[in-house]
Amino acid sequence: MGLLNKLDDPYYGGGIILGKVEDILNWGRSKSDWYLQFGLACCAIEFMAMNASHFDFMRFGCIPRTSPRQADFIIISGTVTFKMAERIKTLYEQMAEPKYVISMGSCANSGGPYWEHGYHVLKGVDRIIPVDVYVPGCPPRPEALEEGMIRLQEKINKQAIFNKRKRLAEEEQKELIISN
Amino acid sequence: MQAQEIYEKLKAEFGDAIIEFNAEPFFDPFVRVTTDKLFDICLELRDTPEFDFDYLACLSGMDYKENLGVVYHLYSIKLKHSFVVKVTVSKENPVVPSVERIWRTADWHEREAYDMMGIQFEGHHNLIRILCPYDWEGFPLRKDYVQPDEYHGMKVPY
Ligand code: SF4
Numbered sequence: 001m002g003l004l005n006k007l008d009d010p011y012y013g014g015g016i017i018l019g020k021v022e023d024i025l026n027w028g029r030s031k032s033d034w035y036l037q038f039g040l041a042c043c044a045i046e047f048m049a050m051n052a053s054h055f056d057f058m059r060f061g062c063i064p065r066t067s068p069r070q071a072d073f074i075i076i077s078g079t080v081t082f083k084m085a086e087r088i089k090t091l092y093e094q095m096a097e098p099k100y101v102i103s104m105g106s107c108a109n110s111g112g113p114y115w116e117h118g119y120h121v122l123k124g125v126d127r128i129i130p131v132d133v134y135v136p137g138c139p140p141r142p143e144a145l146e147e148g149m150i151r152l153q154e155k156i157n158k159q160a161i162f163n164k165r166k167r168l169a170e171e172e173q174k175e176l177i178i179s180n
Numbered sequence: 181m182q183a184q185e186i187y188e189k190l191k192a193e194f195g196d197a198i199i200e201f202n203a204e205p206f207f208d209p210f211v212r213v214t215t216d217k218l219f220d221i222c223l224e225l226r227d228t229p230e231f232d233f234d235y236l237a238c239l240s241g242m243d244y245k246e247n248l249g250v251v252y253h254l255y256s257i258k259l260k261h262s263f264v265v266k267v268t269v270s271k272e273n274p275v276v277p278s279v280e281r282i283w284r285t286a287d288w289h290e291r292e293a294y295d296m297m298g299i300q301f302e303g304h305h306n307l308i309r310i311l312c313p314y315d316w317e318g319f320p321l322r323k324d325y326v327q328p329d330e331y332h333g334m335k336v337p338y
């Protein structure tokens with residue numbers, strides 16, 4: 001965010017932070033993401049290791065929720081079968097906006113080991129819900145999931161909150177100029 | 181008790197219902213029996229004190245290409261001996277008597293064999309799919325199974 005280092009001694013005299021409201025909101029949003037617990041297969045074991053004290057997922061501000069209505073993002077950790085796919089879609093639709101998805105492991109990314117003979121496996125969860133961050137591996141180590149979480153935080157930090165349409169249009173305009 | 185002795189005792193009692201005995205090395209020794217006597221043979225194996233097979237370790241559905249089959253792995257916890265019973269049924273009429281009333285373990289195992297292989301267990305109290313969705317079509321572990329293109333609007337092939 002680069003707010004504090006604009007001043008030589010930011011904490012002197014009660015402390016002053018300069019920045020945009022949007023940046024502060026995004027800072028809060030990205031550092032307190034609550035996630036919907038959703039373990040599906042072997043990847044969920046690695047995900048549990050991530051939750052335990054050694055890797056400590058909570059230092060990212062991530063608190064597990066058991067209800068989709070309280071969750072900011074969902075980690076699809078494991079094999080998505082067709083039977084489960086319909087439930088995932090329902091859960092995703094029940095989450096409040098803004099909502100994000102991390103797809104963890106080859107299974108959720110592309111079907112993984114079941115890509116050819118898995119008659120019961122959805123070949124990639126992105127066929128039913130939009131995915132923000134893909135974490136590769138079978139299973140990914142908790143470090144990889146940490147990296148994925150950092151990427152998600154980066155993404156949230158960059159998001160526009162106010163004048164979204166206007167700014168998107170401006171960006172498009174810029175891209176047009178560059179491509180021409 | 182050795183498998184040979186079990187076989188001889190069963191043969192003496194059930195005669196033609198025991199089709200085949202196989203005690204080749206490297207395999208678990210097994211008997212192949214007819215479906216109509218299967219229930220009685222299983223009951224005998226459980227209730228006779230010298231057999232005392234009180235534990236159904238595994239019940240598997242099989243696809244032998246021309247036929248379907250069911251394999252029962254039995255174990256006696258008290259006498260520490262094991263035995264295998266097999267039945268074969270045709271693909272057109274795959275009906276096997278349920279042993280669910282003998283070993284309660286068989287309940288879910290038979291539902292799984294039905295789900296994957298389409299073997300009908302006669303006398304099972306609740307023979308519905310256990311793994312696949314209830315409206316799934318076909319029996320996926322049969323060798324001639326062709327996977328569908330779509331399930332509820334989701335594409336199945338990669
Ligand atoms: S990606 Fe690998 S570890 Fe993860 S759920 Fe699939 S098979 Fe299991």
